[in-house]
Amino acid sequence: MTAPTRRALAVSPTRQAQDAARALADAYDWVAEDRAEMIVALGGDGFMLQTLHRQLERPGVPLPVFGMNLGTVGFLMNDWQVFGLDARLSGSKAFKVTPLRMVATTAVGERVTLPAINEVSLLRETRETAKLEVTLNDRVVLPELVCDGILAATPAGSTAYNFSAQGPILPLGSSLIALTPISAFRPRRWRGAILPDKARIGLRVLEPQKRPVSAVADQREV
Structure with missing residues (x-):
């Protein structure tokens, strides 16, 4: 350039x-x-x-x-x-960064939309584990994930929290997302997935009153 x-x-x-x-x-x-x-x-x-x-x-x-x-x-x-x-x-060689788009609905029904350059994460807020339903393009792929949380990382963010959670490092410039569980309890053998960046990932909180979670887009928490 x-x-x-x-x-x-x-x-x-x-x-x-x-x-x-x-x-x-x-x-x-x-x-x-x-x-x-x-x-x-x-x-x-x-x-x-x-x-x-x-x-x-x-x-x-x-x-x-x-x-x-x-x-x-x-x-x-x-x-x-x-x-x-x-x-x-x-x-220099330019790399295009494609942010994730987080659309979160709070416990009181407020809808919040935020971009994320590194990752979107759901994290448990109490000592109770989180229980989440995971959908991919509106299809349920995990009816119940019991964990401390889950994150979706871009290539730029794959060496940050995602890597600490034993997620894969993605090449910069690749059109991929790493979906990585955080301390998954069940299913025990599920270690996450690598998805195309056009995938629509849905995360529904099960038992939100007993097992509340926070949604975080990079450094901004809902």
Whole structure:
């Protein structure tokens, strides 16, 4: 891709990221985000996730984001360095991130819709295990899943909570979703599934008064 000339910085509040931003500000020209063609994000995977969500919520077409790792893991990030930025941007390979769309109905009947770049998860709220009915494209595939929770992860999110729950790592750019149970008790041998990203996954909470769960889209909880 051609390196955009109008670039904006998005910077994590950590000291390391702030120091890096000052070094980049001395070496290159930058514009305000509302005038930019591209965002350069400095931070970790969590900050990258926040930056991508901000792009989803802005009017118009989301801007591409080039991340440089100044956090811990940096799965979604490139290595940090000051020099050679134009060449790095020109030689970078773009991956399209397709967010999941969570539509949740609360216990009082409120309907909430949220995007998720990493994962959508249902998590038990008490010491009682969750009991869930799982449907795929409106067909019941698991009448009762007894577990601590379940999550659906994108390729970008497959190395995060999904991987900790022993779910598969999906290639970036693949049109797949990992559906992964969290500490499943029954069925004992069910370890989840890899599904096409067009699949419609339904999760119905059984015994919601006794076994309440929360629904989480990335960092936003219902």
